[in-house]
Amino acid sequence: MTIDGSTLWAVPSVHYRAPFAEHVNQLVRRRHPQAIAVELGPQAAAATANWLNELKNERYLPCMLGLVRPNRRLHPQVRETAQRLQQLTQSDLSDLPPELLKATLGYSSLSVLYLSPTDSIIEAVRCALESDVPLYGVDLEETASPRRRDILLQDPTSMQNFSLPEYVERNDAYAEMQRDDVVDARREFAMAARLKTILREHKQVLYVCGLAHWTRMCELLRAAEPQPAPVIEARSQPSMLYRRVVVHPIMAIHHLDTFPAFATDYEQARVHMRAVNEPRHRLNLAEIFQSLVKAAYEDHFGLADESDQLKRSLGDWEARGDFEQLLRNLCTLRHRSIPDLITAMQVAQSVMSEPFCRVFAEKLMTFNWVSPNQDRFQGLPILAPAPSAADQPQRAEFVDRDGNRSPAFFVSDLPDGDSIPISVPIPWEWDSEPPPPPGKRRDGGSSNWIPIDTLMTALSFRAVRVAREQSTHQRVEAFAGSLLGGVDMKATLRSATRGEDRLYVRTTPPRITAANAKSEDVEGFPFVWIFRLAPQKEVGYKLSTDNLTTFKEYVTPGDDLDFDRSRYMVSSVIAVTGDQQAPELSQSDYEVIHNERVGQLCFQPDCSVRKAAEWAVKTNLESNPVLSFANSHALHTFYKHKFQLDLGDSPWHVALVRMAIPFARRAVTIVTPDGYTFPPQVYEEAARRQVELRVVPLSYFPTESLRTISHIYWLPTLGRNKDDEYNLPIYPPHVLRHFREPVDVYHRLIPKEWR
């Protein structure tokens, strides 16, 4: 466009999309504009230019950095609502909670400018600095956050060869629908006025703005009004309004083109302004995405262990077709030629297993992220997502290097909560948890994440019912008003021969639901889980025990068990593989160890100390091993002396069942990998003791649940909740944040008597 004898090259852009940034880069290298103007306020342009200038020796733009400023304006449309709110609450707006301001006025207290490498405006600033031409921020500095309509625009990567004029012609009318007539009209008027001044001073100017403004800007630039208005070069401006922050990757992913790994490729292919003759390698997003999917497949399936039913690799292999089909279809619906991170992960999470999703997310998230641990960014606060309820919009918070957190607030441009949430790895270690209160670190022990154990108990109860239903034993009971499954003639005749005058009926096996697990299901205990046939040499035992003296306060004085002596009641024997660190849960003064639980023998359902004490009294301590020392050596000795059973004779999974048999009253319930069979010796032992072995295959349970319960984390606790009838452990805040579920989330799934 030519205005007053000067040439204006404009790049109307879709924010954060690399083809526009690439176009800016090419245009500056080919045309050598004398000045560059961008859709940023003067101070924003100055703050951006100053920071990028400090980083000019970096090969790649460190990412993600951000500039934040407070929001001080409300949209004129909400003026009346704001007044009514103040009357209703008798408070100034500044005193009202941010949630209320967000819900009623759409107000966010902070605006963030993301220094995204794939954004055309940031690219324009980089080009201006590298080619040393004047840079101008021509937009208004502060405006109310406009309420934009959600308009679907053409995916720029869907064009065979990206052509800016063609794209603008096809899409500017749609993009214009996103304009806010009040806020954007003022901004465009100011931008046109300032641009006119720049065009008087420079013969060739590059202007980079959002596509939505372009039609209106053309009209204003051609018209007599507005008159040229003063404008100052960015690097001569103060930038007091803005504060530098490191943006947490979870927030940054919304401001990188398509997926972070693509931004990496963009940076690697980007040509520096001084490298005049260097040809630019054209990026092919489709190829990049396909190579990432292929790499994820190779990583996931390459290490597949067919014997490990929990990894579900075979299931994923079968699901590949559905995954790719759904991805294609969803892209069609969302008018994308290549799936973005959100689409790709939403599809993966809805079709594939969690281990595949983890691998896939890692591939898509490959990026040289700025970490708060790097020296040059250590002083900067991290703009991070704050814990928010699901029915509230996403909030953010500042975290400083000492782990201090600001009150949560809203930022203006995070996606709304309507999306299907995705889970991606955080690329750097989050080591900024606030230190725990001194002296309240632990209660002398550690506890697994209780919901894992509760879920395991719930599934055990369910397996007991399943196994019982499958059991060949006919159940017969005396007639008590209902014929149930019909009269059992044999039992009735047998009773008549005994001189009884009563009917016997067959009982229908009870229906299996989560809600109706009953305390009587405990007859299926001891219970053995075998998740994976891990090699013998990798497996060790850990015991879950209760010191009998701790039972004293929960039993009545009349109970004549000997609770005075310090002996240990074993409630479960856990077969685990070697210790691994869990850095995501560890703290500087406490290392959390993680074990894979490959199997477990439970003599009774997992429960509180109170329930364990009641169980001990009820069973007269005859349903559990009682040891003098709480270790596996003592357990071996106990079985050797009491039952002449050498546990070292059998593989660990057989040993778990053999340990269970002597304590079974009627049956041992065992969940095993599909197709697994015990050696005859086990059946002989069971038959000798008149114990039934009831086996349920692992495939009867959802793989996700099995995977959940096959983990043990030895977590620090801050004590026990005395006010809570379940006496649940109190975990430090970082643990609660990590697991993101209430401690009693699965309590409703187990019988009340065992909660």
Added chain:
Amino acid sequence: MSAILIGGKEALPSQPYVPQLRRSLVGRQPQLEMITAAWMAGSDQLPLSPLLLGEPGVGKNHLVYELASRTGKKLYIFQGHEDVTAEDLACAVRFRDDGQPGMDYVASPLLTAMESGDICFIDEIAKIRPRALALLVSVLDERRYLDSILLGERVHAKPGFRFIAATNTADLEGNAMPEFLRSRMRPVIRVGFPDRQQIAEMVTNLHPRVGRANDLLDVFWMEWDQRFGTKPDARQCSPRDAIYIFSLASSLADFDALGGPSRLADVSKTLSLNETDQALSVTVEHLKKAFQEMFPADSR
């Protein structure tokens, strides 16, 4: 109700459900997109069979109704429960009701939808026992047929047939839906709680009288937070919770407009149970009373 012919045998079809959508769907665009993408099929791809997963009352069924309405297909719903047998999912029989001796075959909602090329929705699928669900396996994979022992026939799904199921999160956690079925029900689409703005929109769509008294929504959230707290793990409000409370508050307002308890005491006059033309505005008192009825203070 005209009979359908299956392998030369006549069977009575199930009745489709025609949703009376009293409120338009608010939000849920990503879930609608995901289901639509799953159902897209062509010469080289078969439709997938999504499973909706979410807490009770969040609007899983409403999503299905909306899709039935938008696709113009008939919707056949099968309600899952513990006593469903495999044959219930296919076909049942009943005594003829025309006075003639003999039995009629009654095609299940699933069979009817397969025959007519419409939508079958199994609600609360995780409540059905695995041995009954085994029948679904051949319907949901590339075979797309169902064998009915009662009919003695194999029924192939028409190309337009689409399948969807829903379950509450707790049922799926506690009840093991076997892997052979889970692996055929893809994608698993999670339906979370809508945010407060969306709930407000649903309530005002359904109860315009509440919409006119905008402050009631603020009072509603204050009451909710007071009862259940504001921590991230606090109980969340489902659309069903909000709609029930505002429905009850509106009814209480109507009751007051009719004369309230004094009118109830007057046995000489007939009570109308319909919403009155002289409806009073719903007040904060009505709302608080409705709240107390639905969630007594000690119910948290």
